[in-house]
Amino acid sequence: MSSRVDPNFKYTLKGFGKGDWNECYHCGNCTATCPLSEDGFLFPRKGVRAIQMGLKDKLAGYLDPWLCYYCGECSKTCPRDANPGELMMTLRRYLTSVYDWTGFSGRLYKSMKAHIAVVIFLFLSVITVFLILADFSIPLGTTEEGEKIVQLNAFAPHEFISTIDHILLGILSFFLLTNILNMFIKVVIKDKSIRVPIYMYFIQMWEGIFHFATQARFSKCEGKRTYWFIHWFCMSSYVIMFAMIIFFLAWFQTDNVYPITHPQRWLGYYVTIGLIFGSVYFLIGRFRKNREMFKFSHHSDWIFLILLFLLAFTGILIHIFRVSGLPLATYIAYMVHLAVEVPMVVTFVAFSKWSHLAYRPMGIFFANCKKAVLRKQYKMQVSPAF
Amino acid sequence: MVDVEGVAEEVGKLPNVVVSRNYKYMCSDPGQELIIKDIKEHKLNRVVVSACSPRIHELTFRKALQNAGLNPYMFEMANIREQVSWVHTDRNEATRKAKALIIGAVTRVGYHEPLDKRTVDINPATLVIGGGISGITAALEIADAGKKVFIVEKTEYLGGHTARIDLTFPHMQSAAQLLAPRIKRVLNHPNIEVFFNTTVDEVYGYVGNFETDLTQNGKKVNLKFGNVIVATGLKPFDPKVIVGYGYGKLPNVITSVEFEQMLKKGKIETKEGKEPKHVAIVHCVGSRHPDYHEYCSRTCCMIALKYANQIRSAIPDAEIFDIYADMRAFGKDCEEFYLQTGRRNVLFLNFDQQKGLPRIGTPLISKASPNEKFEMIIEIDERLSGERIEVPADLIILMVGMEAHEDAKTVAHAVGVSMCGNQFFIEKHPKLDPVATTTDGVYIVGSCQGPKDIPDSVAQARAATARILGTISRGKVEVEVTTAVVNEEICCGCQTCIKVCPYKAIHFDEEKKVSVVNEILCKGCGTCGSACPTGAIRSRHFTDIQILSQIKGVMSLEVTEI
Numbered sequence: 001m002s003s004r005v006d007p008n009f010k011y012t013l014k015g016f017g018k019g020d021w022n023e024c025y026h027c028g029n030c031t032a033t034c035p036l037s038e039d040g041f042l043f044p045r046k047g048v049r050a051i052q053m054g055l056k057d058k059l060a061g062y063l064d065p066w067l068c069y070y071c072g073e074c075s076k077t078c079p080r081d082a083n084p085g086e087l088m089m090t091l092r093r094y095l096t097s098v099y100d101w102t103g104f105s106g107r108l109y110k111s112m113k114a115h116i117a118v119v120i121f122l123f124l125s126v127i128t129v130f131l132i133l134a135d136f137s138i139p140l141g142t143t144e145e146g147e148k149i150v151q152l153n154a155f156a157p158h159e160f161i162s163t164i165d166h167i168l169l170g171i172l173s174f175f176l177l178t179n180i181l182n183m184f185i186k187v188v189i190k191d192k193s194i195r196v197p198i199y200m201y202f203i204q205m206w207e208g209i210f211h212f213a214t215q216a217r218f219s220k221c222e223g224k225r226t227y228w229f230i231h232w233f234c235m236s237s238y239v240i241m242f243a244m245i246i247f248f249l250a251w252f253q254t255d256n257v258y259p260i261t262h263p264q265r266w267l268g269y270y271v272t273i274g275l276i277f278g279s280v281y282f283l284i285g286r287f288r289k290n291r292e293m294f295k296f297s298h299h300s301d302w303i304f305l306i307l308l309f310l311l312a313f314t315g316i317l318i319h320i321f322r323v324s325g326l327p328l329a330t331y332i333a334y335m336v337h338l339a340v341e342v343p344m345v346v347t348f349v350a351f352s353k354w355s356h357l358a359y360r361p362m363g364i365f366f367a368n369c370k371k372a373v374l375r376k377q378y379k380m381q382v383s384p385a386f
Numbered sequence: 387m388v389d390v391e392g393v394a395e396e397v398g399k400l401p402n403v404v405v406s407r408n409y410k411y412m413c414s415d416p417g418q419e420l421i422i423k424d425i426k427e428h429k430l431n432r433v434v435v436s437a438c439s440p441r442i443h444e445l446t447f448r449k450a451l452q453n454a455g456l457n458p459y460m461f462e463m464a465n466i467r468e469q470v471s472w473v474h475t476d477r478n479e480a481t482r483k484a485k486a487l488i489i490g491a492v493t494r495v496g497y498h499e500p501l502d503k504r505t506v507d508i509n510p511a512t513l514v515i516g517g518g519i520s521g522i523t524a525a526l527e528i529a530d531a532g533k534k535v536f537i538v539e540k541t542e543y544l545g546g547h548t549a550r551i552d553l554t555f556p557h558m559q560s561a562a563q564l565l566a567p568r569i570k571r572v573l574n575h576p577n578i579e580v581f582f583n584t585t586v587d588e589v590y591g592y593v594g595n596f597e598t599d600l601t602q603n604g605k606k607v608n609l610k611f612g613n614v615i616v617a618t619g620l621k622p623f624d625p626k627v628i629v630g631y632g633y634g635k636l637p638n639v640i641t642s643v644e645f646e647q648m649l650k651k652g653k654i655e656t657k658e659g660k661e662p663k664h665v666a667i668v669h670c671v672g673s674r675h676p677d678y679h680e681y682c683s684r685t686c687c688m689i690a691l692k693y694a695n696q697i698r699s700a701i702p703d704a705e706i707f708d709i710y711a712d713m714r715a716f717g718k719d720c721e722e723f724y725l726q727t728g729r730r731n732v733l734f735l736n737f738d739q740q741k742g743l744p745r746i747g748t749p750l751i752s753k754a755s756p757n758e759k760f761e762m763i764i765e766i767d768e769r770l771s772g773e774r775i776e777v778p779a780d781l782i783i784l785m786v787g788m789e790a791h792e793d794a795k796t797v798a799h800a801v802g803v804s805m806c807g808n809q810f811f812i813e814k815h816p817k818l819d820p821v822a823t824t825t826d827g828v829y830i831v832g833s834c835q836g837p838k839d840i841p842d843s844v845a846q847a848r849a850a851t852a853r854i855l856g857t858i859s860r861g862k863v864e865v866e867v868t869t870a871v872v873n874e875e876i877c878c879g880c881q882t883c884i885k886v887c888p889y890k891a892i893h894f895d896e897e898k899k900v901s902v903v904n905e906i907l908c909k910g911c912g913t914c915g916s917a918c919p920t921g922a923i924r925s926r927h928f929t930d931i932q933i934l935s936q937i938k939g940v941m942s943l944e945v946t947e948i
Binding site: 003004005007008022026046049050052053055058 | 705707728729731733735768770771772773774775776777778
């Protein structure tokens with residue numbers, strides 16, 4: 001089956017980052033220098049060629065951007081300054097929109113105005129809901145021991161918030177899961193060259209989970225230990241926070257201020273430090289462009305990092321005001337915190353940057369299934385996990 | 387490796403040897419002086435130098451003999467450098483071999499005869515075969531120098547393939563602007579005579595004095611000239627033989643020659659008169675392919691880039707595909723031209739000549755289904771991606787290669803030049819003598835010698851002109867004296883020699899019934915001499931007695947066991 005050439009594809013791709021790859025003359029230095037590129041999964045040069053020729057069908061089945069951690073070696077060695085590393089980020093955004101069957105993702109990526117508008121609309125909606133439903137005049141309460149505490153659960157009962165969270169989770173999970181199914185169809189089912197037997201998915205499953213938890217592929221990228229740690233710290237913080245909000249909100253959102261030795265406070269601090277440190281590190285990096293992967297920033301990167309920072313920052317404010325016994329300030333901080341959280345979750349989880357948290361381990365999982373078949377059938381030299 | 391002193395001493399003892407010397411640089415001026423002094427002092431009548439190869443210094447020593455008043459052919463050289471000291475390791479054996487070679491030379495030189503150099507007058511007129519850019523450039527150059535030129539052109543117009551080109555690469559100059567003033571000058575030049583619709587069937591004679599008979603408008607014309615420039619040019623490859631391209635079946639698959647005509651007319655359109663939105667240019671049609679021509683036609687890559695530029699300018703929103711096997715952008719400003727074209731939104735696709743359907747390395751062109759927005763589909767194995775891809779096209783331009791004319795053989799036979807396997811004419815030396823041929827007075831310029839662009843053709847034309855004007859200004863040319871000569875008493879008239887002569891230098895005298903050697907055409911190769919069954923043909927300076935005595939001399943040292 002041959003693929004149709006479309007030279008105008010670059011105009012489509014432009015909205016997702018770098019569209020024109022004309023500088024590349026296919027010397028192959030990028031692929032040669034990449035520590036993660038291997039037989040059967042060669043990148044990034046092949047992807048550049050597919051973009052130049054506009055082979056949309058082929059690109060839809062590419063796993064390259066999920067296998068790459070953007071160490072930037074390829075861009076550093078490129079003799080034509082074509083920035084092959086940026087190809088990965090551009091393709092990641094493009095593929096996210098390809099997997100998304102609603103088309104919402106493409107709109108957010110292609111237009112900064114649309115993305116900001118959606119974020120502001122959701123932000124204001126949450127504020128409005130709070131102003132209408134919530135009672136800001138609830139005074140300080142008293143514990144059994146007689147200490148004065150802010151009655152946050154009276155202002156925003158965790159049962160109510162939890163219900164809203166679950167509804168939101170249900171909707172977004174539906175989109176994300178259907179998008180992953182779409183990805184599976186495009187990447188595995190449509191690839192007629194490799195047939196993956198069903199038992200292989202079970203054999204390889206643990207590696208997908210392992211990579212989700214550790215991001216161990218980073219270890220192959222040279223000089224990336226610090227970066228790996230910050231990226232992993234930030235990711236794990238977000239995941240823990242997510243789990244606490246969705247499943248353990250009753251335990252997490254308490255009116256009582258527990259002593260400093262209580263695990264609730266440890267986890268809270270861990271999450272806050274992870275998010276603040278990560279978002280500030282990435283924001284400064286993107287601002288100063290001091291690393292290859294920070295040189296090009298799409299509007300989705302900026303919006304994501306700013307919202308992440310605001311989320312962590314308002315979380316700290318809630319904590320400080322609550323501990324200081326300031327009810328009104330706590331309520332306002334809580335409102336803003338949720339007003340940041342909702343647009344962040346809605347726009348990013350299933351449709352934009354955040355979805356790579358799901359797509360990357362899935363990509364590695366699918367790639368590992370394919371690699372296992374390649375090793376078996378063609379005796380190809382492909383490493384199993386990394 | 388050779389005991390030179392010993393050899394010199396022993397050679398001195400040979401019969402007929404008056405004086406034997408050892409000197410380090412015999413070819414130097416003092417060395418030559420030494421020879422001249424000895425000739426005068428000892429009244430020598432023959433000289434043998436045993437040193438390097440005669441190819442290097444035979445002429446030097448012949449000149450020394452001439453300066454001393456001897457006939458230069460009373461000289462023989464024994465090569466004890468390339469044949470002895472450079473190739474042997476055993477000193478005694480090497481010395482013995484050197485001695486044997488020198489004895490051979492000494493016995494041979496005894497049979498040398500004095501030979502006289504001969505010269506012939508040059509007819510200053512020149513015949514130019516072919517009126518393309520090379521032919522007319524050469525003609526104008528010679529005519530401007532005040533010499534007569536005859537141009538014989540097969541068609542009814544001048545300018546050849548250049549006249550069919552719209553713009554030239556890489557500077558996008560108009561070919562018509564290059565050509566028109568030159569054609570006008572040729573037609574009005576008092577020294578140039580043009581014969582249209584005429585071909586040259588046979589050229590007689592030799593350098594300086596050629597002759598031909600032409601038929602023009604039914605009248606016979608006899609031309610006499612001293613030099614010939616062959617500028618018969620090229621023929622575009624006919625892509626009908628390549629099945630996968632569908633040329634001749636699909637109306638919008640056209641050759642580069644047809645596209646040039648379209649450009650000259652000023653409108654790029656399909657056969658249906660529509661503006662093509664997808665244009666594909668296919669390189670290497672008939673070139674670099676084992677089934678057609680294995681050579682590269684050199685100009686098509688750049689012409690293809692020129693088309694891409696012209697199409698982009700004419701139809702700004704067209705999708706342009708340049709389907710190439712290897713991009714050859716050599717030459718001044720050509721690589722820059724390639725880069726520039728790449729920036730004009732042209733998609734370059736590299737087809738793999740090792741893979742593909744239906745035969746090695748050819749893209750496959752077929753009609754698209756009627757509900758597509760374009761007319762044709764080109765299928766290729768794209769090399770840089772390793773994918774089999776489909777390219778949409780409304781108009782496909784096949785970059786046809788250059789090949790030799792069908793009648794190249796006739797021309798080669800008429801003027802006496804040889805052809806390579808691809809029917810292109812062969813130059814005398816590919817590097818050091820690129821426009822002359824093995825026949826003196828016959829020069830090849832332009833694409834009849836091999837695929838060439840306009841600057842190269844013009845450069846060759848001017849180079850040949852310089853050679854010809856040089857010969858004309860000398861007035862005479864020296865001709866070979868070591869020629870064959872027929873002993874008419876012994877010749878039986880079998881004409882074997884005429885059949886074997888590679889230079890057409892022997893003809894048959896019907897009256898005397900013997901072969902006659904034209905000593906000006908004869909190169910002294912000796913083929914006729916060895917073929918002659920009666921021994922009637924003698925090659926001067928290489929007579930039987932000279933060669934046999936040399937062999938006898940070499941063998942005179944007793945053979946020791948090896």
